[in-house]
Amino acid sequence: MSETADALECRVLMRGATARDALMTRAVLERADVQVQTCSTLAELVDELARGAGALVLAEEALADPAATGLTQALQRQPPWSDLPVLVLARQGADSRVVAEAMDSVANVTVIERPMRVAAFVSSVRSALRARKRQYDLRATLEGLRVADQRKTEFLATLAHELRNPLAPLQTALTLLKRKRPGPDEAARHYDMMRRQIDHMVRLVNDLMEISRITRGRIELDMGPIDLRQVLRDAVELSRPLLDAAQHQLALRLPEGPLPLAGDSVRLTQVFSNLLNNAAKYTPAAGHVVLTAQAQDGQAVVGVQDDGIGIAPDMLDTVFDMFVQVSGASKAAQGGLGIGLTLARSLVELHGGRIVAHSAGLGQGSTFTVRLPLQAEPAVETPVDAPAATAAALTALVVDDNRDAADSLAEFLEAVGMSTGVAYSGAQALELLPELRPDLAILDIGMPGMDGYELARRLRQHPAGQRTLLVALTGWGQQRDREATAEAGFDHHLVKPLDPEQLIALVEGFSR
Incomplete structure (x- = not known):
């Protein structure tokens, strides 16, 4: 609201018994720093009321004016939140009929008898305001x-639209695979497409989970010394497929010297990848994207500029807010929930930085500028050798009340060389345990009857399960859920849908 509008809504509109009374009453209120607008007629007061008022002060004599009907109607048309205070300055003596009628027709009326003490009158007006x-x-x-x-x-x-988008080709591909029974080459093409669509759905769900963690203050940063230049190179690598698919030209302009700061390299890579992805999605094909970085006044300043659809001036302050999408942007984007900027802002602020958006208007491109505090000393990057993969013939137990999920996971584990046992309940798992003696057990948590927590505790107590690597596989991924699985005896907590590569890496690092 503008300052002028705010002032109108805080003023007192007054209609006195006489012009002299009005001037005296106004002087009293203005000495108390109350803004007053005197009205020579009740009709004028009704007109001013439409512009805004904090309270009305009316002499009893004014209520006999025929325009009082218009005032009553105006007060009765107030929106649900409004109950405008009306102070009536009544004449001394017997109760007045017009005052009684005013009290019956208007809810928020306070009657003050004249003559009145100045302090009591000022206090009443201030209370009304x-x-x-x-x-x-x-x-x-x-x-x-x-x-x-x-x-x-x-x-x-x-969200419903974006989830339906990958489901449609998945359903079509499954129908084709079932009806046509295609050869290996054609089937591989369908499998690749299905993998892409599943990855897309996983990204959507992960974004939702990230927003949930951040808004609840449950996200933890893995802070360490980093060179921001490497973070930006990693972000470019992540966003390269989207940029190339749209045939955009990317200009990367980094300084020769390091940009040292303390940060979580994974989270910052996510920030700049989100910004690059937005630039790619909201820029027409064969556009231009520029990523720059420089040191300035003790800060690392990173800019992501594009020549895309731009942002309207009235949206620049809200474009980072939850559930906000720029008008027409959803049609320009090739999928997404529109919460990437919310994530980016939250993660930047967790690093003590700031992100702002600039645009000359719709159709004139956008620039997102991120400022992060630099460290005095350059970051030292320590190369990490990739762990050597170990192959071992392991036995796995898969437990899930969803039979399709259990059977398909067991089939995958067998494809990578494990022998498996499958159970569809906690009781069945305990029956298999003595003979199977699994090296690895992957347990669903939300099972009826005996849930995954109870099953894990019983496995840990059984001689055949004391050395088993226990992995929780669940749709719940909050910190409290991870704490609960650890307390139950699980070694690892994986979130559905399972990333097969993550599971393989976990198993390869398992020493029997």
């Missing part, structure tokens, strides 16, 4: 809730 201020706060809250609800509705519609 404070009550009106609380009404304005309620209005702002209700408007915020309305806008948030509208954004969430749009977000859920976008």
Whole structure:
């Protein structure tokens, strides 16, 4: 709200018994720092009311004006949040009929008998204005809730749309594989496509989980000395497929010297990859993207500039907010939930930095600038040797009440050389345990009857399961969920859908 509009809504509109009374009353209130607008007629006061008011002060004589009907109607048309205070300055003596009618027709009326003590009158006016201020706060809250609800509705519609997009080709490919029974080459093409679509769905769900963790303050950064230049190179590598697919030209301009700072390299790579992905998605084909970095006043300043669809001026302050999408942007983007910028801002702020958006307007491209505090000393990068892969014939137990999930996971483990046993409940798993004696057990958590936590505790107590590598496989990935699985005796916590490469790496690092 502008300063002028705010002033109008905080003023007192007054209609006195006489012009002299109005001047005296106004002088009293203005000495108390109350803004007053005197009105020569009640009709004028009704007109001014439409522009805004914090309270009304009316002499009893003014209520006999025929325009009082218009005032009553105006007050009865107030929105649900509003209950404008009306102070009536009544004549001394018997109760007045017009005052009684005013009290019956208008809810928030306070009657003050004349003559009155100045202190009591000023106190009453200030109390009325404070009550009106609380009404304005309620209005702002209700408007915020309305806008948030509208954004969430749009977000859920976008989420449903984005989840349907990969499901459609998955369903089509499965139908083709079942009906056509294609040869290996043709089938491999369908499998590759299905893998891409599943990866896309996983990214959508991961973004949602990241937002949930950040908004609840449950994200932890793995801070260490890094060179921001390497982070930016890693981000380019992640975003390269999207940039190349759109035939964009990327210009990478990094300084020759290091940009040392303390940060989580994985999270910062995620930040700049998100910005590059946005530039790729919201820029028409064969566009230009420029990634720059420099040291400036003790800060690393990174810019991601594109010549894409741009941002309207009224959206620059809200483009990072949850559930906000730039008008028309969802049509330009090739998939996504529109929460990448929210993630980016949150992660940058966790690093003590700041991110801002610039655009000359729609159709004129965008620039996102990130500022992060530099360290005095350059970062030292220690190369990490890749762990040597170990191959071993292991026995695995898969437990999941979802038979398709259990059987397919067991088939995958067998394909990589393990022998497996499958159980669809905790009780079945305990029956298999003495004979199977598994090296690895992958347990679903949310099973009916005996859940994964209880099964893990029983496995740990059984002689055949005391040395078993226990892996929880669940759709829950919050920190409290990981703490619960660790307390139950699990060695690792994996989140559905399972990343096969992550499981293979875990098994390869397992020493029997």
